[in-house]
Amino acid sequence: MSSGTEIQGGGRALTPQREVVLRVVRESAEHLTAAEIYAAARRIRPSLSYATVYNSLRYLKEAGLVREITFGNGASRYDRETARHDHALCTRCGALLDFDLAETAALMRLAARRSRFKPESIHLTLMGVCPACSAAEQRRTRRKGAR
Numbered sequence: 329m330s331s332g333t334e335i336q337g338g339g340r341a342l343t344p345q346r347e348v349v350l351r352v353v354r355e356s357a358e359h360l361t362a363a364e365i366y367a368a369a370r371r372i373r374p375s376l377s378y379a380t381v382y383n384s385l386r387y388l389k390e391a392g393l394v395r396e397i398t399f400g401n402g403a404s405r406y407d408r409e410t411a412r413h414d415h416a417l418c419t420r421c422g423a424l425l426d427f428d429l430a431e432t433a434a435l436m437r438l439a440a441r442r443s444r445f446k447p448e449s450i451h452l453t454l455m456g457v458c459p460a461c462s463a464a465e466q467r468r469t470r471r472k473g474a475r
């Protein structure tokens with residue numbers, strides 16, 4: 329498949345494989361894992377191998393076109409939003425939401441002072457229950473009858 333539009337990466341044209349991988353990340357509102365990106369990229373370009381997708385992700389990350397985020401021991405997820413932002417992670421369904429707090433800069437200064445680290449970046453992860461899971465849990469509790 330060859331589309332007329334070319335995505336530029338770091339001033340250089342991307343290889344068709346990397347272009348497909350970047351497109352998948354950019355077109356998704358989700359924070360996909362490498363396995364999910366592989367599945368979606370294969371639908372566009374069936375000849376892609378997992379290794380190519382994985383290497384492309386590493387390249388795109390180094391070129392600053394995508395962001396890799398990891399939570400504890402979970403699989404890495406890839407983010408199309410490369411500017412600094414924070415995340416809320418649902419401990420029930422794994423939904424991941426972007427948000428940005430103006431207060432984070434002040435928090436970073438405080439954390440740096442406390443730890444005596446020279447700060448480079450800060451990333452907040454709010455762990456909790458997303459609205460959908462929380463509504464589902466409420467429905468379940470209601471069905472069982474309040475104790």
Ligand SMILES: [Zn+2]
Nearest residue numbers: 418421458461
């Ligand atoms: Zn959830």
Ligand SMILES: [Zn+2]
Nearest residue numbers: 407409415426
């Ligand atoms: Zn994000």
